[in-house]
Amino acid sequence: MKKLLFSLALLATPPVLAAAGVSAELLAGYRAEAAKPFSAAQGEQLFRARHGDIGCTSCHTDNAKSAGKHAQTGKSIEPLAPAANPKRLSDPAKVEKWFKRNCNDVLKRACTAQEKGDFVTYLVSIK
Amino acid sequence: MKTTIFLIAAVSILAGAALADDHVGQYGGESRAKPLPTSKPNATWRQECGSCHIAYAPGLLPAESWRKVMAGLDKHFGSDASLTAQENRAITEFLVDNAATRWRTPGAPLRITETAWFKRQHDGHEIRPEVWKRASVKSPANCAACHPGADKGDFEEDRIRIPR
Numbered sequence: 496m497k498k499l500l501f502s503l504a505l506l507a508t509p510p511v512l513a514a515a516g517v518s519a520e521l522l523a524g525y526r527a528e529a530a531k532p533f534s535a536a537q538g539e540q541l542f543r544a545r546h547g548d549i550g551c552t553s554c555h556t557d558n559a560k561s562a563g564k565h566a567q568t569g570k571s572i573e574p575l576a577p578a579a580n581p582k583r584l585s586d587p588a589k590v591e592k593w594f595k596r597n598c599n600d601v602l603k604r605a606c607t608a609q610e611k612g613d614f615v616t617y618l619v620s621i622k
Numbered sequence: 623m624k625t626t627i628f629l630i631a632a633v634s635i636l637a638g639a640a641l642a643d644d645h646v647g648q649y650g651g652e653s654r655a656k657p658l659p660t661s662k663p664n665a666t667w668r669q670e671c672g673s674c675h676i677a678y679a680p681g682l683l684p685a686e687s688w689r690k691v692m693a694g695l696d697k698h699f700g701s702d703a704s705l706t707a708q709e710n711r712a713i714t715e716f717l718v719d720n721a722a723t724r725w726r727t728p729g730a731p732l733r734i735t736e737t738a739w740f741k742r743q744h745d746g747h748e749i750r751p752e753v754w755k756r757a758s759v760k761s762p763a764n765c766a767a768c769h770p771g772a773d774k775g776d777f778e779e780d781r782i783r784i785p786r
Contacts, residue, residue, distance in 0.1 A: 568675040599702040
């Protein structure tokens with residue numbers, strides 16, 4: 496049954512996501528745990544929100560297509576949007592690793608599947 | 623006579639220092655070793671430790687420091703840098719196996735910049751304080767600003783380039 500759901504989820508993934516190198520597996524996983532459909536607008540809100548003196552944009556800049564810079568070390572960070580960096584979102588384990596770290600650092604908690612799905616949907620929507 | 627006494631005193635002090643040096647090694651025992659064994663590059667270490675800063679060479683700290691750093695990655699100098707258990711094991715093993723070999727004290731600092739060898743080699747005589755404040759340097763953690771081969775474990779003195 497799980498397999499069938501997964502295949503259905505794959506079918507439901509718009510082809511544009513696959514074309515951008517985004518792992519269908521990733522979004523399918525979030526979709527299985529999220530209540531509402533994913534929203535690029537919600538994702539963008541997450542991306543721009545400030546929490547105390549930090550937010551995603553502290554390191555990733557306010558343009559997800561731009562290269563970022565680590566706020567503490569100055570090390571350069573490749574763009575978040577797959578439109579500017581085709582490797583981005585292509586490895587689900589890597590995406591999960593960074594959601595875990597960055598949600599902890601910025602929000603002081605884990606992100607929900609809904610938030611992750613919205614966020615990925617926003618990044619993929621950027622042309 | 624006065625000169626003789628002075629000479630004797632000076633010689634004794636020097637001899638004492640040499641003996642002490644022999645016992646604990648250089649830098650009060652906090653001496654590093656060859657920073658990176660080129661024979662054993664480790665891809666997981668390079669990839670994971672090199673994503674937010676340069677992958678600091680294992681020989682810059684003693685084994686106990688690396689064990690402590692790797693056990694606290696969820697709160698790594700203010701950031702969550704956690705790894706999977708498997709990655710953590712592999713990297714810890716690499717760091718510990720290739721850690722500083724000349725360390726002679728029980729001290730295990732967490733920051734490379736807190737080690738005696740680092741402080742001595744980067745003190746006010748070696749580097750003027752204003753250099754650290756330059757945008758091109760930014761922080762003492764940014765080895766590569768002045769050591770272009772830092773990510774390859776190359777800290778040779780004649781390859782140092784201090785940026786404007």
